[in-house]
Amino acid sequence: MNRTEQLAVLSSAAADQWGLVTTAQAKELGLNAVQLLRLTEAGLLENVSRGVYLLSASGMPQHLDIKAAWLRLHPGEFAWNRPPGHPMSGVVSHASACRLHELGDIPAPDVEITVPRRRTTNEPFVHLRTAPLDPEEITVVDGLPVTTAGRTITDLLRAKADGGHVGGVxxxxxxxxxxxxxxxxxxxxxxxxxxxxxxxxxxxDLIGHLVTQAGESLRRQEVDRASQEGFNAAVHLLAEHPDLATALAHSRPRTAREASDETAALLGMRLSDLDRLPRPHPITTGRAAVLKALRDIDQQLRKPGPTPTELMRQLRQPNPDLAEALRTLRHLDPAVLRSLQQAGVLSPGMHKALEQAATTTSSRQLPPPDASMSTQDDDHGDDHLGGEDTD
Incomplete structure (x- = not known):
């Protein structure tokens, strides 16, 4: 083969291996060490690792060290003949898997690969770990077999990796x-x-501990926090504008445009003024904030009260947000609460909680529930304190 033919043969194989080819693979394709050396001297190949060459025209691939190390574990076999979990090739794992998944900032000075049975390597920057892997614990990232995010985290904990780094992952x-x-x-x-x-x-508990140590928060925690803040904002909005609650209780299904116009009219504003309202919720402003607040209060009031056991657990734990929301609800005009109750958006448990709160803090009393609500209250038992549950 002349040089052009040699390069064409290598290029065909390297195209499916990130532009890389091993010495053993080149031999399978009919090229010897001398020919590889001459192609390297001509600038057509680059020796990027022991026994691994890069076609110069291919460009430098990302994570070159990991890909070269993985190819070297079974140098005579082409990548497309190695299914994920191939016993001779192993699976990229631990901190190296974090690099491929682009998770966290955990240090990864070595290439870490998990193999099913004990093996050794002369490569100083390759760390082989021995462990069995189930097929569902393996995924493919950029053509490489990699442990899934869940298995990667478990491996890091088993290896006693730094807690803050694992929390970030x-x-x-x-x-x-x-x-x-x-x-x-x-x-x-x-x-x-x-x-x-x-x-x-x-x-x-461990997950929360590690995430806190990393100075991070989980998406679920962020959503819960935003929901609580949105509910608190809705409560305060109703306290300041009781006509909004009355309108909500008696409103018919309407378009978003009609709802915006009605909200603006109740507040005595032009519709454009809604966009200049103070921000009551971290992810909404202006007109959207008002409508979001109304939806939040409606959804929260429709939620069932907690069980007595869950309620007592909540009451034993300090919760400033819930306490502040209840204090605000206690000062709503009785007519507003009556409107909510009659429209069915004020649950019997919430009604009785507000009635009890009002009895202990002021002389205002809520109207007694009707017969159907009394029957429902009996089913709730001690859930009459559920007004403090805002979930």
């Missing part, structure tokens, strides 16, 4: 939907004591 994986906290918690619980938690700590 968990938070980012959860935000991107690569893991679910509940599923992960089942697998990481055995490592709770290793990270300073008590013998009774759960997997969820």
């Amino acid at each position: 968990i938070a980012e994986a959860e935000r991107r939907g690569l893991i679910t906290v509940d599923d992960l918690a089942e697998h990481v619980q055995p490592y709770a004591r290793r990270y300073g938690l008590g013998a009774t700590a759960t997997g969820s």
Whole structure:
């Protein structure tokens, strides 16, 4: 083969291997070491790792060190003949898997690859780990077999990686939907004591501990926090503008435009003025904030009250947000509460909670519930305190 033919043969194979080819693969294609050397001297190949060449025209691939190390584990076999989990090639794992998944900022000075049985390597920057992997614990990233995000996190905990770094990986994986906290918690619980938690700590406790240590928060926590802030904003809005609650209680289904116009009229504003309202919620402003507040209060009031056991657990825990929301609700005009009750958006449990709160704090009384509501109250039992549950 002349030089052009040699290069064409190598290019065909390297095209499906990120522009890379091993010495053993080149031999399978009919090229010897001398020919590879001459192509390198001509600038057509670049020796990027021991026994691994890059076609210069291909450009430098991302994560070159990982790809070269993975090819070297079974140098005579082409990448397309290695299914994920191939026993001779292994699976990229631990911190190297974080690099490929682009999770966190955990240090990864070595290339870490998990193999099913013990092997050795002369490469100083390649760390082979021995462990079995189930097929569902393997995914493919940029053509490489890689442990899934959940398995990667479990491996890091088993290897005693820094808790703050692992917490950052968990938070980012959860935000991107690569893991679910509940599923992960089942697998990481055995490592709770290793990270300073008590013998009774759960997997969820460990996840929360690591994420906090990383200075991060989970998406689920952020959504819960935003929902609570949105509900508090809705309560205060109704306290300041009771006509809005009355309108909500008696409103018919209407278009978004009609709802905007009605809201503006109730506030005595021009529609454009709604956009200049103070921000009551971290993700909404202006006109959208007012409508969002109305939807929030409607949804919260329709939620069922907690069970007595759950209620007592909540009451034993300090919750400034819930306390502030209840204090504001206590000062709503009785006519507003009556409108909400009659329209069915004020649950019997919430009604009785407000009635009790009003009795202990002022002389105002809510109108008694009708017969159908009394029957429902009997079913709730001690749930009459559920007005403090804003979920």
